[in-house]
Amino acid sequence: MGLIDLIFGRKKVFNHPYLGNFTSQRINNNNSLKTYYWIGDTCLVNNNGDEFATSLFINGNTNSPYNNQLSFISELVQNWKKRLLFKN
Template structure:
């Protein structure tokens, strides 16, 4: 055991059949009531696998991420194109974001850069969409509660 592991605990790996590996914060002890952050990566883009990777941040205990959060993210990944992207498009059109020059071709220009679990107990998530080519473009934040997209915001 390394000195860091002894002092601060060790990082753990959880292998998910669809989403791949998740790595935990450093965990120490077996306190079932303590919540840890777990992170992983997935690629929703076709083509070059190394480009446009989505980071996933979820909550969990010392052994694994919470199953309800993994279930939602699995469903998000498996239905990204045929469900969630269409719902995001509707919400963006409602907010009139697509009228801005930088966002006219947002489906081609932006990718899902991150998924954040906002709440340990409920299925509140934020999806972050960023430009593939222009870091000056705004970021689009999508709020999801219980699998339903309810808000889209622009972050300048």
């Protein structure tokens, strides 16, 4: 553990089966009541079939993003892709 990790904490990685990896801000303790932000990336497709990388910023605790936010974003991304497929 380096000096910066000791002072500011470490970043953690959470792997979601559909959305992929989320990386936390630096977490310095195990206070599960404190809220941290987690950042992930996904790819969205427009009506022309062009893909766009999109960053996802969600809240969570020391272990992972909050389940209700993961569920909502997963549903949003899945419906985004399905909706565009049926519009053409």
